Amino acid sequence: MNTYSDRSLPIKSLELLTAITNGNANVDDLAEELEQQGLPFSYLKLRNKTSREIISQNVQKVPKVPFILNGTMYDPKDITRFNGQELHFVKPPSGDHLLVVDNEGLLKSWLRLAHHELLGYNTMRQTVGVQAWPSSLHPSLIQYATQPQPGTPAVGVQTHPGAFINPYLQHYLSQPQQPGGTPAVGPLFVPAGPIGPGQPGGPTPIVGGGHSPAPPKTYFYEHINFQGSRLELNPNRGYWDLTKVRMGIFGNWNDEISSVALRGTRVAVLHEHINMTGQSLTLFTDNTNLHNDGWGDRASSVETW
Structure with a gap:
């Protein structure tokens, strides 16, 4: 089993998934871990929802790394x-x-566990008219999670007019949480290396001196190494259909993404088909060249949190 040490990553979840893919653990171990964390799990969700006709048409792109x-x-x-x-x-x-993994339901259940480990939302309490958020959460994320945001809402549930929450938050928003839970894992705003002026996630000047951290965003780029046109997303948002997202005057973003930068966000998921369906690639860190993973110019919908 691999060992991870960066507290900005879902360390335990990644180790469990590594064990599953290596054949040293199985879905029962995932179910047990979810139960210990108070998260829902159903074996019925392991049934593949994609039609066999669509699956039969899948043609895998050859990556440059083993799998x-x-x-x-x-x-x-x-x-x-x-x-x-x-x-x-x-x-x-x-x-x-x-x-x-070759089971969508297993991946989604695992992502729920990873989301729980990353953001520690079991410390969030829902009361009548009041939301208590973990103090360790970056204030910019709290702003995006509690205020209406422009753009296309990600897959999820609407908790109040204009604010859409990622589906992995649904469990926490649907039931009261007890105070004194586990704090969020590490600082939420973790830029990947030094960021210069004009780069995504760079410092924002403040009148009178000093800098404030830029709001967390995920950036999707047309070319490798963060080059070409750029598409951005706030946390807990997504684009259901990139064929409807304009690139330039006549183009669109379908099958155009070749690199991804996470700036203050924790996860980005690329889906092969529209409506967050089909095969997927999940990222926890920047990816300068998706072609190396067989995912360059392949995504038709994306989401981030």
Whole structure:
């Protein structure tokens, strides 16, 4: 089992997923961990919702790194053996391989666990007319989570007019939370290395001197190495259909994303089809070249938190 140390990552969740893909753990271990964290789980959700007709049309793109699936590490070229199957990819922080699962329900249940570990929303209490948020959350994220935001809402539930919350928050918003829970894991605003003026997530000047951290955002780029046109998303937001998101005068963002930068956000998920469906790639860190993972110019919908 790999060992991760960065507290800005879902360390325990990544170790569990690594064990599952290596064949050293299974869905029962995931169910037990979710239960221990007070999170819902149902084996019924492991049933694949994508039609067999659509899945049969899947053609895998060959990555440049090996991948681990069902206890076996495969050479990149072996991905074509899984044409006609639905795979979901997770990029670990090491970046030298991919973790792959072949069950959408398992991935979504695991993402719920990772979301819980990352953001510690079990400390949030819902009372009548009052929301108590963990003090360790970055104030910009609290602003985006509690105020109406422009743009396309991500997959999720509407908690009040104009504010849409990521589906992995639904559990916390649907029931009262007891005070004194586990605090959020680490600082929420964790820029990936030094950021210069004019770069995404860079400092914002304040009249009178000093700087304030830029609001957290995820940036999707047309080309590798954060080059070309840029598409941005606030936390807990998404684009259901990139064919309807304009790029330039005549183009759109469908099958155009080649690199991703997370600035204050924790997770980005790229989906192969519109409406957050089909195969997916989950990122916890910047990705300068999605082509290395077989995901360059492939996404038709995206989300972040």
